[in-house]
Amino acid sequence: MSKIAFILLCHKDPDGIIAQAERLTAAGDCIAIHFDARAGAGPYRKLRAALDANPRVTFARRRVKCGWGEWSLVAATQEAARAALAAFPDATHLYMVSGDCMPIKPAAQAHALLDSDDADHIESVDFFGSGWIRTGMREERLVYRHLFNERAHKRLFYASLELQRRLGLRRAVPAGLEMMIGSQWWCLRRATVEAVLDFCACRPDIVRFFRTSWIPDETFFQTLVRHLVPGSEIRSRPPTFLIFSDYGMPVTFHDDHHDLLRAQEHLFARKISPDAALLRQRLDALWTARDTPSPAPVTGQGRNIYAYLTGRGRTGRRFAPRFWERGATIGAGRELLIVTSRKWQVGRRLAERIHAVTGLPRTGYLFSEQDADLPDLGGIGSDIAKRARHRRAMVRMIYDYHGSDRLVICVEPGHLDLIRDFATDRCTTRVLEVRCPFDDAYLLGHAQRAGLLTPHSPSAVVEALLPTLRDEMTHESDRLADAGLAHFHRIGPSAPLDANAAELRRFLSIPPDAARQIAATEQLYEE
Structure with a gap:
């Protein structure tokens, strides 16, 4: 059976560390603690007095003065790992945690996972090609030497970097190493940690390279594990659940999370707020529960849900065009007919029916779906993001392809920035919203298609998310109506047939009979 030796790096809150050590060792595991040498002697003595008698607790023999982004964090990890290997010969895995980490699975479930999968759990992706780094320096972390701490000596840090750039002092990464990057919170097999430490003893040149790199705790173990262990034995996902914001900062979890x-696939989570007393109490009891509770339905969609909810209020709500978009124009004398509906099937069906009755060229949701019934443009419009960036040029090409001055396209109602931009063009822009009701079944299906939920999502998560989705869709419709568009029309299943036909006649500038024929389309509003 697996036995975990936790590697705990910490620098404050001795009372919290004592409680964490007692909790993690209560299930039969052990822990090696490195307490930052920059911290005072008093807190360290308090730790030793409280934990020295616990045979499942050991301390790093040498305390390192740690600084964020420095090699010192890797050195401290190595010191704690050596202490764990020496003190706990029966430990099968070493698991990196911090004082802000707490378990989100019972100990029995964590042990069962490690027993069932003989592998190392460490995020390890390509440094240069993965796009893992969200903000700040990228290759500069490696190719230049960093002798100063960016937080403690900011001016010296950037002056040194600029001097190396001017003098051309770039360096190559060590030959034979494929540079990797990933979360510093990992769970490695004992043999893997021993292999990494032995490799460091044999290759001091590698250590020298990483010693002067920036933020090496995100590259050192990630690179060496990939170098020393077959890829089939690496699970390139951190065992600890964490989320980074768009600004590269870790998200803090509170009582309502x-x-x-519990619905994530990971074993631990970081960062738990020190003020989340109820959450800490519940997770504390979870790890040591004798009667293991039934596992919560696992969705693993935490990051997608976070990205969706934090994107509300920003995505699609930009009211001014960026400067590089002002040059393109669809052109005077053309008419752009925008069909907008949150239900894509309804929007596409209406556009297709308009084409069948009037012969007008049409597309699907060309700014949201890859296959949007686009003509062959030679691959120019193959990238959805690029279509949106160059939307006027994209639409102008479709006009030119069909040789028409009128075009029907579908746009999501949430893309008000696109609709507004088209409305400011010299062409005539008309907007028709197909307003449909949203029952729970539709909202649930939409959430699953968007990756926010799975068929196994907990009912509490579903109940919390669906009202947010419904409010968002209603808000999108209200914003369209309040946008001050010169030619805005609306139809829907709750309106009389004659009213819908009249709106279609004004939207399309077609005879009443043709408009009524479109409005009377069978199952027009069905999903």
């Missing part, structure tokens, strides 16, 4: 955390 319990169900979200």
